[in-house]
Amino acid sequence: MSLDFLTTAPVADGAGPANQSDPVARSPMERCAQAVGARFEVRSGWNVAAGYTSREHEMDLSTTAVGWADVSHLGKLELQASPEAMRTIVADAAGGASPELGRATRAGYVWWLPLTPSRTLVVCEAADAPGLKRRLTEAASDSPGHASVADVTSVFAALTLVGPLAREVFARFCAIDLRPAVTPVGGLRPGSIARQPGLIVREEENRFLFLFGWAVGEYMWAVVADAARHLGGGPIGLDALSSHPQPSAEPSRA
């Protein structure tokens, strides 16, 4: 036996709604998005909210106020190893990067998020997850001592908050200090968010990746939507999100 039961089934892409019999992967916030008019498409095996109103309107919303996008489909892998082995494995797989606690390292469109000296969360595009998992597993098997690679994609749901008021939205339900002087771009901040364990990555000045438990998806959507709407924000689809400046492949280190 293996741990393949942690990994979602592969399904071919399609522009239209998901085929009933295909095991398309779904976000825990899918119904929330549906209720506010999301348009769905199957991408990399996931039923994703591509848009809501129009790309222009969603862009406007998220450049003047704040937009939130469901990005639960992002691939998430958990790597555990002794601190020494961890450094070697990550350096191998992330092209020489050496992650440090409290900082997210971007390498090859992958976020390396060291949570403890012996535990790193890796977040990548859904399509890249199988390849990255393979690479990590190989690197882990070569390392001295035991190293564990586990697919935790559906352990964590995720939202991206983007816009000048994104930080204010977090201030409505989160005690973590996100002032730029304290949490600069690339800052990694695990902690209590809306009374649940979560973590925030400051991807850009006004762009935050927010990971939280899959089972609290509906709750977190309600909390974020309430706070963001009050500040003039709204949901945005992946199409509008991809029109925003993307976290670069290799952000400069602060």
Next chain:
Amino acid sequence: MSFLLTCPNCGVREVTDFGFGGEISARPAPHPSFRELNTYNYFRRNTAGVQREWWFHRSGCRAWFIAERNTSTHEVLFTALPGEAEGAGGPGAGPDAGPGAGSEPTGADPGAAI
């Protein structure tokens, strides 16, 4: 009670982020007498002052760490991962300073920071 605590992995957070594991006490030698065992399980020094204690970053990295804290003032003198705490002086959290101390899984709610 709303002091700050520094998680050795994640940094400064509200105390409501954390779970409290109680004062650190040494586990008795194997096969203790009933009295020794019950002392270990049920008796606490309950220091009014500085003590070493276990904390768990429940809402963050979910790692256990050790803090030295003044229970009267909530002043936290230091925090460290187990094994890194000895250098800070005082009773170490070495291999015989087991977490048990008669504690049981608490299952308490994550912090209520709004």
Next chain:
Amino acid sequence: MSRLPEQPGERIHRHKLISFTFDGKKVEAYEGDTVGSALYAAGQRTFSRSFKYHRRRGLLCCAGQCPNCIVAVDGAPGARACVEPVREGMRVEHLNAKPSLEFDVMRATDLAGGPFTPPGFYYKTFIKPRRLWPLYENVLRNAAGLGKLRERQADREWRTEYRRRHADILVVGGGAAGLSAASAAAELGADVVLVDDGVEPGGRGLLDGAERTRLAGLTAEARAAGVEILSGASALGYFDGLVPVWQGDTLHQVRARRHVFATGTIEQPLVFAGNDLPGVMLAGGARRLASLYSVLPGHRAVLATTSDRGLRSAIALRELGVQIVAVADLRPNPGPVADTVRALGIEVLAGHTVIEASGRKQVAGAVLAPVGHRGNGQSGERAFGCDLVLVSGGAMPATSLLLQAGAQTRYDEAIGHFMIESVPDGIYAAGEVAGAESAEHIEHSGALAGLRAAHVLGLGDERSREREQQTEARIAEAAQRLPGVAVPEPVSGAGRGKCFACLCEDVTSKDVSLSIDEGYDSIELAKRYTTVTMGPCQGRMCQVPSVRLMAQETGQSLAAVGTTTARPPWVSVPMGVLGGRPYEPAKRSAIHGRHRELRANVKWAGDWRRAYDYGDPEGEALAVHQAAGLIDVSTLGKLLVRGPHAGEFLDRLYPNRFANLAPGRIRYGVISSDAGRIVDDGTICRVDEDTFYVTTTSSGAGAVEEWFSWWLADWGLDVHLTDVTQGLAAVNLAGPRAREILSRLTDLDCGGEGFKYLDAKQAAVAGVECLILRIGFVGELGYEIHFPSAHGEHVWDALIAAGEEFGIRPFGLEPQRILRLQKMHILIGQDTDSESTPFGAAMPWIVKLDKEEDFIGKWALEHYAKETPAVSLVGFTTANGHVPTEGAVVVDAGGAPAGLITSARRSPVLNQVIGLAWVPSQLAAEGTTITISDEGQTFSAQIQTRPFYDPDGEVLRS
């Protein structure tokens, strides 16, 4: 609406009329008015009825400090009219008077009740007969209090924004000191938040024409330096560095690294007969009314003061048109300001104070007398006709927040107040609260606090440090205390009528004396007994008067009496503001949407929302026996335990063995604490040599992960834990047709030989890779299927569709409890408590004391193994069909409690009542008859020790 001529600095905008209603009557106001100023301008003098005696109360402080003008606004009680801004159409109503504010029947308590309503009278008077207390309570509750909440609230009345604000420095108080502190720090680059309760920053100085320009300049400087100024905002308390700041519909939770408190002083009332009559006003309050809102507080006024502060107010009021009839200055030699007053033709009685205010509905006259006057009108008493009595009893430093932050105060004999003596690191006191008096001193002390706080944070440079030193020197020059403050008598005019020490709770000077006579002779005890300082003013008006009374009565010094502990909230705040966001963190399984569509009865189960049943729990349970059922068990805790030491790790944590479990096999385990008590249970499956898949109870998931990682942190074994609870959905497919249904969706050999009881297999089900555990969860042939949450509904739907022709039904938590009870499976936390051991819980077989590894709980279990447990968990059936309440007691022959029912249900398949109970071990033998006492009913039950259903497990292994 009578107003003074337009004057500079007034807050009202005369071109903008606003109207609102007070008790249904229309009231005209200007924009910028407060409810209090508008009502006063309209001639209203009575604003409320007092808490206990229902006496008339009018404006006293005009600064939101006292309880006298508390009203309900748009149905919400607790607003202070004197600071509540007027809004078009707002509905203002009085509190605590029936039928009206003018005619209040409960006034009788004052006229007749004085001697009958001492402190604690409700305990003393209404104690017998006991059975009538509910009636008394109803009457008392209606008679007292500060308004009524509506009983049912369909929606929250308002939305509160909760906003976390991190800052380098928080400055509380926006007077000259606070503004200077904020600017000084912000100019050095500190991120500063300033909180001020005024409409605009400036503090008390705004009342003074000459000061206004300077304060406007300081405000502009602070803004230019980047200070975030929160106006109309109140700091509620200090909680280890966290300061909640209430600002209208927002609660800022400010977490700053350094705190500057520039909270100023509070003008004190005097205690004399009739000191609560409408028309008795703090001199500063009258001045606010006149200067800011251009409302004439009265025509003829008498002033009683202890310092220049009152004299200055009187001069200002005279300029605005109030005739000052006479001034009683407590000081024997009042000094130059008094000479100025005299020069205006006003009689100043040195060494005098006020001993009585008289009048029926409002002040009509006042009696002044020399200090220490105890007589009754013979020696030196002077009576004046007036409609206003101005009082100024000294300036009490507003130290509450500082005290909460750990500051210490000391009684200062010279000025009769408790002054700041020391502050802890990181806390700074500035301005009047720190004892500064002159304008120059106040400003410098603010700047110094700001500079020091910034420097401590590593900001600033040589020049700023030089400025810090210069400021210190200037303060030394400026710090000469201004002359002339007198300490008032605790009470003047005793014997002439009620002298109120505490207006909020209607506590008179007599009540305080009485409480001391009854033995409540420390200030903390007297506070609790008389409730003095416990009302909405939070001690602002009554702390010092009550301490003075206590000192006089007990013959102690004020320093010895001390003050009561300062506690939050410093400002009255609606509970709704503290209530938090109206969202409860709920966990939901990835299949939850389907349960809702099936109209499941959804309830809380720990922090999860779960389907208890789908409307027919017994039918659902029967379907599992007769065909098949499907239950969502995604809430189970799920942990990956990986590494070369994984088996050893589990052997140290569980009383039974896991290192010898073969890959692909499953074993049940119970976790015990170091005290040998049952903590959790679940199944453990060995995935491969190095990997175990551990399931826990739903409610124990988080705690077990913490427990495992705690011991791992200590033992340092080569093991890695991953909590995948939320990442995997899980369903249990159970029933005689389960095998056929599963076979339709997978290529796996599901036959009894190929897939045995307690085997684990990995296979694709409906196209999704799953871990399938064959376990006896509900007592029928069953498969527990675990798969990624992202496929939750897909796999559920596929199983329901495949099972349709076999009669599959979804079943919920309630039928699951029936089914599991039939098998005598214990439910941790329901059938066990913190005292339960595996021996008592009839699971001695799970404890392997001969294991090589020491396991957690072994030492305790070794002791328990030597003796028969006092109580044992056993099954029972009842003959009469009565289902006992969970929690009903098992009684012994004498009728005394001897045991406890923990679970009981009717089993539809057995057509019998079954249950689990803890009974004395001598009653635990098969067939013993026990007696159950349940809410007055007594009936018998028979002990059964083997599972009620399929006791030999034949069905299970089929």
